[in-house]
Every structure is written in structure tokens, then in C-alpha cells.
Amino acid sequence: MNEIAQGLNREILQDNPHIYELLSELGRKLYYPKGILTQSAEAKQKAHRFNATIGIATEQDQPMYLPVIHKSLANHDPKDLYPYAPPAGKPELRQLWREKMIHDNPSLKGKSISNPIVTNALTHGLSIVADLFINENDPLVLPDKLWGNYNFIFGVRSGAKNVTFPFYNEEWAFNTSGMKEAILSQQAHGKAIVLLNFPNNPTGYTPNEQEATDIVEALREVAEQGMNLVVVADDAYFGLFFENSIKESLFARIANIHPRILAIKVDGATKEDYVWGFRVGFITYASEHPAVINALEKKTLGIIRGTISSASHPSQTFILNALQSPDFQTQKQEKFDVLKKRACTVKQILEQEKYRDAWDVYPFNSGYFMCLKLKGVQGEDLRNHLLDHYGVGIISLGDNDVRVAFSCVEEQEIALLFDLIYQGFKDLSV
Numbered sequence: 001m002n003e004i005a006q007g008l009n010r011e012i013l014q015d016n017p018h019i020y021e022l023l024s025e026l027g028r029k030l031y032y033p034k035g036i037l038t039q040s041a042e043a044k045q046k047a048h049r050f051n052a053t054i055g056i057a058t059e060q061d062q063p064m065y066l067p068v069i070h071k072s073l074a075n076h077d078p079k080d081l082y083p084y085a086p087p088a089g090k091p092e093l094r095q096l097w098r099e100k101m102i103h104d105n106p107s108l109k110g111k112s113i114s115n116p117i118v119t120n121a122l123t124h125g126l127s128i129v130a131d132l133f134i135n136e137n138d139p140l141v142l143p144d145k146l147w148g149n150y151n152f153i154f155g156v157r158s159g160a161k162n163v164t165f166p167f168y169n170e171e172w173a174f175n176t177s178g179m180k181e182a183i184l185s186q187q188a189h190g191k192a193i194v195l196l197n198f199p200n201n202p203t204g205y206t207p208n209e210q211e212a213t214d215i216v217e218a219l220r221e222v223a224e225q226g227m228n229l230v231v232v233a234d235d236a237y238f239g240l241f242f243e244n245s246i247k248e249s250l251f252a253r254i255a256n257i258h259p260r261i262l263a264i265k266v267d268g269a270t271k272e273d274y275v276w277g278f279r280v281g282f283i284t285y286a287s288e289h290p291a292v293i294n295a296l297e298k299k300t301l302g303i304i305r306g307t308i309s310s311a312s313h314p315s316q317t318f319i320l321n322a323l324q325s326p327d328f329q330t331q332k333q334e335k336f337d338v339l340k341k342r343a344c345t346v347k348q349i350l351e352q353e354k355y356r357d358a359w360d361v362y363p364f365n366s367g368y369f370m371c372l373k374l375k376g377v378q379g380e381d382l383r384n385h386l387l388d389h390y391g392v393g394i395i396s397l398g399d400n401d402v403r404v405a406f407s408c409v410e411e412q413e414i415a416l417l418f419d420l421i422y423q424g425f426k427d428l429s430v
């Protein structure tokens, strides 16, 4: 194994052997090489005469660029667009995202976390978790209502074994005891990766205070029984909390609660800032030990260097400029209000008596989505029927569940949407 990787592993082992045990084989091998990028970084600081290190082309002290490209981006300085961004991301962006994270998550106060590292949005952040921590057959514990792409990121790519538990319990609250049971069912394996996503896709649910406290307590109890856990907060829809749920990431509450628990936050601008195609996300680690944080950061940079090399520079610049703008908060609030109104309208409309025979409404309080549990009609049948006869698209989640994205339906159209879904249901249930 490479000597730098061995050094990082020694640092982790020394301060927290459980984190070392959690690393995958690949995770143990990863390191950040003292290659061209390190030499370039050194030259950037010291080579005041000629810096002949970097793999870009320059003229007149600027990156070269084509006017046909720059004409769409003329408001930006070429240096903020065309050169490679550092593999960890633009330092100012990382700093601002960290400040935002601490501001939005009061439970992080006084806790030791890494600087966020820029990823090619959340999917990439999650794939880094898979690369660093999942070996073939490691259990991935998550609720049964889940974002389908997890199967690719963790299962197909890294061979994780899905261990699911029902999202809701019998009282239709978050099923913490089911989660605990599912984790403990893997006790013999010694390790599990727990994946929590709130606001949730597909349910649109975020736990309330009591549920959040119970989740944290359950994880602590599992760790006390000797299991090592990586707990990933997929915070794709962070901030879209419309009701009385907690309004911070579970990462903030789970960070550093037990030496056997490694909390990781995967978040980003994708949905939070309405820039789905920009591909800017972040991965952040919690540890009380600076050397562990340093080693995990270096291993993360290693896998970034070996996969995407670095994330898009223009996209990072756009997000950085937005975060620095005095209009940012107001504009975000406006969009939040639009989505919140839609969520409230969905709730009101679904209270109508006529829908009672058609479906139960799964509890939702946040995010982009909500789910219906159809009574006696298969979700896939309804989905196809709505497409063929009404021109309405919804997502079927298997068996009787369907997901409706109110994030992309205007408020005044929501009543019609559910009436059409209901009409489709009635056609099929006769």
C-alpha cells in the first residue's frame, strides 16, 4: 500500500480505530498524492517569475478562452471560470457553505466538523461515501421508501446489501424502532451504513423533535452495543421544512455522539438553491479528532482526483456569487413560500371526503413530494392509465404507493391534478 495512505491510516487508527474499521478496502488505500496538483499549488505561492506547472493554457496573464464561449458569461472574470477549480473546491465557497451550515444547524455549535469538500452534486457525494466505506455485502440500512438511485450508487457500484425497514410505524410516525431493529439485525457483521434522508424523497416527511431525539438515541444505543456505524444525512431537500418538523439536519445532532459513529453530511445547491443542472454539492465529516478529519479529507480528495478530478469551476463561481449577494435570502424565501403554499394546498385538497375511498395520504411536512397509498389499485396500473388517458404523470413506487411531486405543479392546478388522479383511480377500481 502507498506510504502516504499508510500514514493516513495510522493517524486514523491512533485517534479512533472504529473509523479505520469502517473504511472499505478502497477507502484504506486512498490518499492524496503529492503529484502535479501539489506541485502546482506550491508554485502558485512561490513561482513569481514563471509558473510553468499548470495544465491550462494562458495568455496575457489570463486563462485562454474562446470569445464564443465568453459571450454568454461576460459578467464573470475569466479566472473564475476557465481554470480548474481545486479538487476540494473553491476555498471561499467552502468557507461560506460551512458558515451557512453552522448558521442553519444550531446543534453544530461547538462540534468539530471538517470543511465541506465540493462534489459534483449530491449523487457524487453519496458515491464518495460508497467508495470510502462500503465493501461487497456491507449492509446499507435505510427506510423502504427511498430514492431509487441509491440502488446504483451503493448497490450496483459497491455491492452494498440493502437492509430496509418500513418508513412509517403503525401510528404513521417515523419508524425509529424499525430502524434500530434493522441495524441490530446486522450486528454480527459489526458495521453498517445508515442512510437517512430528510426532507425525504419520496414521502416528503421530516421527523418532529421527539422523533429526532429518538433516532439519535437509538443510534447511540446501537453504538453502545458495539456496532460501528457510518450515518449519512442526505440533505438534498434541506431547508424546505413547512410545518412542525425539526428544521436542522440530523447530521448536526448525530455528529460526535459516540466514537463508533461517523456522521457524514451530503448536501448541496442542487435543490436548496434551484440549480439542478449546475452540479455543486458538498461532503462534510464530523470527528472530534483533527487528524481523523484531515485523513478523511485527504482520502476524499484522492477519490475525487481519481474520478472527476475537480468539480465545475463556473458552477462554483455562480453559487459563490449567489451566496454573497444581499438578495440571496429574500429570493430564497420567495421560492420557499411558493412551495410551502403548494404543500398546504395539497393538504387541504386531500382532506375532501370524496377521496377517502381511493387512498390514504402518507404524512408529509417538507420537501418536494408526497405519497398516496391506493386502496385496491396497483400504483403502476394507475400510473400507466393516467398517462394513457389523462396525460398525467406520477411515479409509482411499487404495490399501492404513488408519489406526486407538488414541486412542479402550480398551486391553482393542484385541485385538477388530484381530481384527474382520482378519476383514473375510479376507472380502475370498478
Ligand SMILES: Cc1ncc(COP(=O)(O)O)c(C=O)c1O
Residues within 6 Å of the ligand: 120, 121, 122, 123, 124, 147, 197, 200, 201, 234, 236, 268, 270, 271, 276, 281
Ligand atoms: C434524496 C436525494 N438525494 C440525492 C439526490 C441527487 O441530487 P443531485 O442532483 O445533487 O445529485 C436526489 C435527486 O433527486 C434526491 O432525491
